[in-house]
Amino acid sequence: MEKIEIDSGIAPFPKPAVLVGAIVDGKPNFMNLAWLTRISFNPHMWLMSLRNTRYTGRGIKEQGKFSINIPGADLVVKLDYCGITSGQNVDKSKLFDVFYGKLETVPMIRECPVCFELTVFQIIEMLDRHLIIGEVKHAYSEERYLTDGKLDQKKINQLVYTQPPSRYWALGEGVADAFSVGKELEK
Amino acid sequence: MEKIEIDSGIAPFPKPAVLVGAIVDGKPNFMNLAWLTRISFNPHMWLMSLRNTRYTGRGIKEQGKFSINIPGADLVVKLDYCGITSGQNVDKSKLFDVFYGKLETVPMIRECPVCFELTVFQIIEMLDRHLIIGEVKHAYSEERYLTDGKLDQKKINQLVYTQPPSRYWALGEGVADAFSVGKELEK
Secondary structure, eight states, X not given: OOOEXXXXXOOOSOEEOEEEEEEETTEEEEEEEOOEEEEETTTTEEEEEEETTXXXXXXXXXXXXXXXXXXXXXXXXXXXXXXXXXXXXXXXXTSSOEEOOTTSSOOEETTSSEEEEEEEEXXXXXXXXXXXXXXXXXXXXXXXXXXXXXXOHHHHTBEEEETXXXXXXXXXXXXXXXXXXXXXXXX | OOOEEEOTTOOOSOEEOXXXXXXXXXEEEEEEEOOEEEEETTTTEEEEEEETXXXXXXHHHHHSEEEEEEOBGGGHHHHHHHHHSOTTTSOOXXXXXXXXXXXXXXXXXXXXXXXXXXXXXXXXXXXXXXXXXXXXXXXXEOGGXXXXXEEOHHHHTBEEEETTTTEEEEEEEEEEETTTGGGGGOO
16 A cells, blocks of 8 residues: 655654652652653663653752652553643642652652662753663562562553553553564574 | 562563664665654654664664654564564565655665654664664655544554563553543642
């Protein structure tokens, strides 16, 4: 079939829908984030892109550490609320049951099935963005989300974010195992 | 419930599963990529992380342009094959029906529902990685993937990649609209 040119302002691949936590102005704050990717295995690094005026970004810069919390679908209302409000105007410190881990001053969300503590490795300033590169230091979860000691995707019931349309989805059916199904083409 | 510390080497959020295309050594080559995020709206920029020894990365550096192709679930075998083989050893130029767009020398995959042409904005060298920042220039699709002139997530049937486990999934049910469902918490 013939390809046609369409609006190039879209990014139609699946994105995470996570809550980034940091202490800002002395109290826990959380923002909704979709522009996140892993960039390195060893050391274990993630990169996220924030507008440079973001309230949470200021806390991350000041503290040098932050959390990334993976919400299940049951948290979608609070997740979205954290995306449409700024800590500059709204106190989000009581929105969740906040707990702390080994990095001591990184607020994490107990209602989230998996929470990560990261330290800032580097912040790259580019255009109107801060590209924040964090090194993953610790991960926390609960027995009920594990199967044979390993995190179970279906149990954590994480959300997938798309744009367009700006919508949260559940993970669907498993299609195939990676580094495996393609072997049938090897001769 | 009590949180317990778990292996921090995981990144349990949804990732894209796309095919990156470039001319390398004079012919089209394609690699499987999951470490990709949007980083800017305007200009429209994406960032991807590649090991600095990657064959495709060399082509991108030399050419200053590349494609990102979003496969549907029906392409999962070829997608995975492109992840377990390197263009250094295997000729992938005949694997797909390749077409070219406005940037002229950026190979794209006709079997993919959506294809993007990007130019290299910046390459950041860090650790053993190349962080390649591309500016999205053109997007191509087909009438059959559009609804009311807009790309339809359900029609393109893109894949979601997870790790752990290393697996491709379909997009599931819609959970809620973003920038919308959270409004019920605003007072």
